[in-house]
Amino acid sequence: MVVTGVGVVSSIGTGADAYARALREGRSGARPIEAFDTTGFAHATGCEVVGFDPEQWLRRIPVAEAGRAAQFAIASARMAVDDAGIGEDDLRDRRGLVSIGTTDGGSDDGERLAAAFVHDGPAATDPAAARRVPASRLATGVARDLGLADVETSTVATACAAGNYAIGGGVDAIRTGEVDYALCGGADALCRMTFTGFYRLGAVDPERCRPFDVDRRGIHTGEGGAVLLLEPREDALARGARIYAEVLGYGLNCDAHHQVAPHGESVARCMALALEDAGVAPGDVDLISAHGTGTKANDATECGAIHGVFGADGDVPPTVSVKSMLGHTMGAASALAAVACALGIDRGFIPPTINHTETDPECAVDCVPNTSVEAELRIVQNNALAFGGNNAVLVLGRPA
Amino acid sequence: MTGAVITAWSAISACGIGAAAHRAAYGDPARRPPPTPVGDPVPGEAHVAADFDVTEALGPKGTSSMDRCSGIAVAVAAEPLTAGQRAHAVPEGSVTGVVLGTTSGSAQTQLDFTRESLTRSKPYRVNPALMPFALMNSAAGQTAIWHGLTGPNTTIAGGRMSGLSTLRYGARLLATGRADAVLCGAVEEYGPARQWLADQRTPAAAGRRPLGEGGAVLLLEPAADDPLAASGDGAHHQDAHHRDAHHQDANHHDANGAGGRTPLAELLGVDTRVDVDDDPAAALDACIRRTLDRAGLTGGDVGAVAVSGPPGPLAGAERDAVARTAARADVRDPGEILGDTGAAAGPFQVTLLLDRPGVALVTAVDEDGTVGCGLLRVY
Numbered sequence: 001m002v003v004t005g006v007g008v009v010s011s012i013g014t015g016a017d018a019y020a021r022a023l024r025e026g027r028s029g030a031r032p033i034e035a036f037d038t039t040g041f042a043h044a045t046g047c048e049v050v051g052f053d054p055e056q057w058l059r060r061i062p063v064a065e066a067g068r069a070a071q072f073a074i075a076s077a078r079m080a081v082d083d084a085g086i087g088e089d090d091l092r093d094r095r096g097l098v099s100i101g102t103t104d105g106g107s108d109d110g111e112r113l114a115a116a117f118v119h120d121g122p123a124a125t126d127p128a129a130a131r132r133v134p135a136s137r138l139a140t141g142v143a144r145d146l147g148l149a150d151v152e153t154s155t156v157a158t159a160c161a162a163g164n165y166a167i168g169g170g171v172d173a174i175r176t177g178e179v180d181y182a183l184c185g186g187a188d189a190l191c192r193m194t195f196t197g198f199y200r201l202g203a204v205d206p207e208r209c210r211p212f213d214v215d216r217r218g219i220h221t222g223e224g225g226a227v228l229l230l231e232p233r234e235d236a237l238a239r240g241a242r243i244y245a246e247v248l249g250y251g252l253n254c255d256a257h258h259q260v261a262p263h264g265e266s267v268a269r270c271m272a273l274a275l276e277d278a279g280v281a282p283g284d285v286d287l288i289s290a291h292g293t294g295t296k297a298n299d300a301t302e303c304g305a306i307h308g309v310f311g312a313d314g315d316v317p318p319t320v321s322v323k324s325m326l327g328h329t330m331g332a333a334s335a336l337a338a339v340a341c342a343l344g345i346d347r348g349f350i351p352p353t354i355n356h357t358e359t360d361p362e363c364a365v366d367c368v369p370n371t372s373v374e375a376e377l378r379i380v381q382n383n384a385l386a387f388g389g390n391n392a393v394l395v396l397g398r399p400a
Numbered sequence: 401m402t403g404a405v406i407t408a409w410s411a412i413s414a415c416g417i418g419a420a421a422h423r424a425a426y427g428d429p430a431r432r433p434p435p436t437p438v439g440d441p442v443p444g445e446a447h448v449a450a451d452f453d454v455t456e457a458l459g460p461k462g463t464s465s466m467d468r469c470s471g472i473a474v475a476v477a478a479e480p481l482t483a484g485q486r487a488h489a490v491p492e493g494s495v496t497g498v499v500l501g502t503t504s505g506s507a508q509t510q511l512d513f514t515r516e517s518l519t520r521s522k523p524y525r526v527n528p529a530l531m532p533f534a535l536m537n538s539a540a541g542q543t544a545i546w547h548g549l550t551g552p553n554t555t556i557a558g559g560r561m562s563g564l565s566t567l568r569y570g571a572r573l574l575a576t577g578r579a580d581a582v583l584c585g586a587v588e589e590y591g592p593a594r595q596w597l598a599d600q601r602t603p604a605a606a607g608r609r610p611l612g613e614g615g616a617v618l619l620l621e622p623a624a625d626d627p628l629a630a631s632g633d634g635a636h637h638q639d640a641h642h643r644d645a646h647h648q649d650a651n652h653h654d655a656n657g658a659g660g661r662t663p664l665a666e667l668l669g670v671d672t673r674v675d676v677d678d679d680p681a682a683a684l685d686a687c688i689r690r691t692l693d694r695a696g697l698t699g700g701d702v703g704a705v706a707v708s709g710p711p712g713p714l715a716g717a718e719r720d721a722v723a724r725t726a727a728r729a730d731v732r733d734p735g736e737i738l739g740d741t742g743a744a745a746g747p748f749q750v751t752l753l754l755d756r757p758g759v760a761l762v763t764a765v766d767e768d769g770t771v772g773c774g775l776l777r778v779y
Binding site: 121130135136151155192196199255260 | 510517532535537545547553558561596600673675770
C-alpha cells in the first residue's frame with residue numbers, strides 16, 4: 001500500500017511543496033497567539049495558521065457550518081486528492097474510508113460557547129456553533145464536501161496520537177480489502193482549553209520549542225491539518241501515479257499505566273509492534289520522527305524507549321522532532337509528521353530539529369540540529385504518544 | 401462476515417447497573433424509570449443514571465476529578481471482563497483492546513474547566529487534574545488503566561454512529577490480529593452542559609426526547625472456525641432448543657465459540673454511508689440492502705430491528721428506510737426506555753436485540769449526515 005497524495009495546512013506552509021520547503025529550511029511557525037484572549041498568561045507563544053481562507057477550499061459545505069478544525073481537514077483532504085492526480089468523480093466510484101484524528105474536534109467552538117454560558121448563563125445561545133461542536137464533523141465534513149457517499153467515516157479522538165491512529169485505521173481497511181482508498185490524517189484548531197491545561201501543568205516553553213535540548217521547557221501549542229491518500233500499490237501503478245512512500249505497517253498499544261506520564265517500556269513495545277507489523281528490523285530504520293514534544297518527561301522517556309529498541313547510541317538512527325517547527329498540533333501532529341516523513345523519503349532529506357543548542361544527555365540522540373540534511377531514506381518510523389497512554393507508531397518506506 | 405462474535409455485555413443507565421438490571425427493564429415496562437426533572441442551571445427532564453456515583457462505584461482513589469463519562473466507562477467494563485460472564489479466564493498474554501465512542505467527550509468537564517479559567521484570579525489557576533478528563537480519549541484511557549488492558553485503545557467520536565463504528569473497528573482489530581478481544585461500546589454522561597448544547601442543536605418543536613445517560617459495552621472476540629461445532633450444534637442453525645441453550649450467557653459454560661466462551665451473537669456485517677444527497681432514508685436503504693445482500697439474506701429474514709432514534713425529522717427517515725427494507729421486523733427503540741443516549745445509543749441498541757434469536761438489524765442516522773447499519777445473527 002502506498003501514499004500517492006498529501007495535503008497540508010500548517011503554520012509553516014500550506015500544500016505539499018510549501019510545506020516541504022519550510023521543513024527543509026527549518027522554518028519556525030511560532031508567534032504570539034491571536035486565536036484567543038491570552039490576557040493574564042505570562043507568556044503565550046503558539047504556532048497559529050495565519051491567512052487560511054476556508055472559502056478557497058470548501059465547495060459544498062457552507063463555511064459557517066464547519067468549525068476551524070473541520071475546515072483544515074477538508075482543505076487537507078482536497079489537496080491530497082488533487083496531489084494524487086485523482087478526480088473527485090473517480091473517487092466516488094470506489095469504496096473508500098475517511099478517517100481524521102483530532103484532540104479537540106470542535107472544542108474551539110465549544111469553549112467559546114462555554115465562555116458565553118459562564119458570562120450570561122444558559123440564555124446565551126449560538127445554535128450554529130453548538131452544531132459545530134461534535135467532533136464527528138471533521139471526517140464527515142471531508143466526505144460531504146468532497147461529495148463522497150460510499151465511504152466509511154471516522155473521527156478518531158485519541159488525543160495527541162490521533163493522526164497515526166487515523167492513518168492506521170486506513171491501513172487496516174485497505175489491508176482487509178474493505179476499501180479501495182483511504183483519506184486519513186488529522187486536524188486541530190488552536191484551543192484555549194488545551195493551551196491553559198498545558199500551561200497549568202508547566203509544560204509550555206516560554207521562549208521556544210526545543211525538543212531534546214537540555215534547556216527544553218515544554219511545548220508550543222499549534223494547529224493545522226494533514227491528510228494522506230493511501231491506495232493499494234497495484235492501483236497506483238496501474239494509473240501511473242507518483243508514489244511518495246510505501247506504508248509498511250504500524251503498531252498500537254496502551255500503557256494502561258498513567259493518565260499523563262508516558263511509560264517507557266510500553267512505548268518501546270509499541271515501536272517493536274510497528275516494526276514487526278512492517279516486517280523490518282530496528283537496524284533497517286534510517287530515521288525516527290519522534291513524538292518529541294519538548295517537555296522534560298516526554299523526550300527523556302521517549303528517547304529512553306528508543307534506546308531500548310535500537311540499542312546503544314551508535315545504533316540509534318537520526319531522531320528528529322518536527323514539533324520544533326510546527327509546535328504541538330495535537331491530533332494533527334502525527335499526521336503532519338507522517339507527511340514530513342513521506343516528503344523526506346520522496347525528496348531525499350531529513351527535516352531538522354530547530355531551536356537546538358545542546359542535546360540533553362538524558363535524550364542522547366542525533367536530532368539533526370537546526371539544519372536539514374540530504375539523505376537517502378529507505379525506512380522511516382513516525383512515533384506518536386498521547387495522554388491516556390495511547391501510543392501509535394507508523395512505518396513508511398521508500399517505494400520499491 | 402466479519403468473523404467476530406459478541407460474547408458478553410454490560411450496561412449502566414437510568415435502568416440500573418449491569419446486564420441483569422437491563423434485561424429486567426427491557427422485559428418489563430414497569431421496571432423502566434420515567435425521566436425525572438433536572439433543575440438549575442439548565443432545566444429539563446432526563447433519564448439520569450441516578451444509581452451510579454463515580455466515587456461510590458470506583459472508590460476515592462483517582463476519582464475526585466473524574467468525569468461521569470470516564471467513571472461509567474470504567475465501571476461498565478468490569479462485568480464483561482470478569483469470569484462471571486466469561487466461561488474461562490483470559491489466557492496469559494492475550495491482548496484486549498478498548499474501542500469507545502463519544503460525541504465530544506465530557507462536555508461538563510470542558511465547561512467546568514473553562515469556567516475555572518475565566519473566573520479565577522489568573523486564567524491558568526485551573527485544577528490541573530481536570531485537564532486529562534476534558535479530553536475525548538479519557539474514558540478509553542481510564543478503562544485501560546483500571547483494568548490493565550494494554551491492547552489498542554481507540555476513541556471514535558462517532559456521535560450516533562458510534563455503536564456501528566466501534567464494532568466495525570473492533571472487528572477489524574480482531575481480523576488483523578491486533579487484539580484477541582475488544583471491548584466495544586460508548587458512553588454519554590448527563591449534565592447541564594450537554595443539556596444546554598442539545599437544547600440549542602435541536603429546537604424542542606422539531607421533536608426530541610429527554611436526554612439519557614449511560615453506557616454499554618460489548619465484548620467482541622473472534623468466532624471459532626465453526627462457532628457451535630464443539631457442541632455438535634451445526635454452526636448457525638436456529639432451532640428452538642439450541643436458541644434457548646445458547647442465549648443464557650451468564651450461566652452457560654460450554655467450551656464452544658470464541659476462546660471457549662459462548663457467543664451471544666455473530667456480527668455479520670456493518671455498512672455506513674454519507675448522505676450527500678439530502679435523502680437519509682435512501683442512503684440508509686442502500687446500506688441495509690447491501691449488508692443483507694453480502695450476508696446472503698433478505699429483508700424478510702430480519703426478525704428484529706433496533707433504531708437509533710435521532711432527534712427531529714431524521715427519526716422518520718430512519719423508520720422509513722426500515723419499513724422499506726425489513727417490513728416484517730419487530731422494531732425496537734432503546735430511546736423509549738433510556739432517553740436519548742447519544743453516542744451510547746448504538747451499543748444499547750445491540751443489547752436490546754440479544755434476547756431474540758435470529759437475524760437482527762441495528763440502524764443509525766446521525767445529524768452530521770452519516771447513516772449505517774449492522775447485521776447480527778443472535779444465537
